[in-house]
Amino acid sequence: MDSLPRIQFVELHDLEGTPPVLRTLHTESITTIYRLTDAAREYSRPLARALRSGADHRIVDLCAGSGGPVPLIQRRLHAEGVHTHVTLTDLVPNVRAFERVAAENRRRLRDSCCSVDHVPTSVDATDCRVEGTRTIYGAFHHFPPALAARMLQNAVDTRQPIVVVDTKRSFVYPVFFPFLLTLAVLVAAPFQRNPLPRYLLRLLLTYVVPVLPFMMFFDSVVSFLRMYGRAELRRIVDGLDRTESFTWTIGVEPGFTGAQYLIGIPR
Numbered sequence: 001m002d003s004l005p006r007i008q009f010v011e012l013h014d015l016e017g018t019p020p021v022l023r024t025l026h027t028e029s030i031t032t033i034y035r036l037t038d039a040a041r042e043y044s045r046p047l048a049r050a051l052r053s054g055a056d057h058r059i060v061d062l063c064a065g066s067g068g069p070v071p072l073i074q075r076r077l078h079a080e081g082v083h084t085h086v087t088l089t090d091l092v093p094n095v096r097a098f099e100r101v102a103a104e105n106r107r108r109l110r111d112s113c114c115s116v117d118h119v120p121t122s123v124d125a126t127d128c129r130v131e132g133t134r135t136i137y138g139a140f141h142h143f144p145p146a147l148a149a150r151m152l153q154n155a156v157d158t159r160q161p162i163v164v165v166d167t168k169r170s171f172v173y174p175v176f177f178p179f180l181l182t183l184a185v186l187v188a189a190p191f192q193r194n195p196l197p198r199y200l201l202r203l204l205l206t207y208v209v210p211v212l213p214f215m216m217f218f219d220s221v222v223s224f225l226r227m228y229g230r231a232e233l234r235r236i237v238d239g240l241d242r243t244e245s246f247t248w249t250i251g252v253e254p255g256f257t258g259a260q261y262l263i264g265i266p267r
Contacts, residue, residue, distance in 0.1 A: 062151075
């Protein structure tokens with residue numbers, strides 16, 4: 001499937017008409033799925049590889065949604081003796097979710113060697129000015145090729161390392177994963193911590209009017225069709241201005257999540 005062309009389509013939670021509260025419930029579900037699948041185990045490896053290659057231990061997480069996997073990755077790296085400072089950013093930042101993530105990490109990682117903070121204002125991933133190693137987990141496929149190239153070009157222009165991790169192109173994932181992810185939404189809904197009004201709304205939109213399970217199923221199918229193959233990533237990288245000023249590594253981590261990565265480190 002890696003040789004098949006990427007299909008540019010749109011996910012429901014990306015639509016401008018999607019109510020913000022519904023988008024928040026959806027991204028919170030994704031964060032919960034990261035916890036359930038222990039994605040941090042495989043997702044941490046490309047970042048650890050970049051840090052060993054000299055990348056900045058200040059992590060600037062782009063498109064962080066409602067927290068994403070980077071705080072989980074930080075804890076795993078901490079257990080391995082690798083210390084990082086994480087800044088969460090998003091075009092439409094979920095500040096309350098970011099604050100909850102920071103508070104939870106303070107409880108779990110009491111050492112001052114690791115921290116989580118956030119930028120409360122909008123950060124455009126294609127024009128980021130926050131210094132540190134950029135990471136983008138599970139969101140790179142949202143960007144069509146021109147915007148994806150702008151994001152990588154911005155990293156080159158500002159000479160900031162970048163680590164992109166998404167799911168690899170495979171026939172297996174669009175066939176089976178949407179069902180597993182939808183099941184996870186159905187099972188996890190009662191256990192997600194939200195203010196009471198939003199908690200009740202989550203239950204309503206999960207079990208009474210199953211908008212959230214439908215959105216998860218539809219968006220996950222579209223996501224897998226939008227994933228970049230390794231050859232497509234290589235073409236984007238090769239087309240960047242001054243691309244030779246970076247060392248680029250493209251690969252796939254073995255494991256359940258099929259984490260495909262692109263690492264860019266300034267020479």
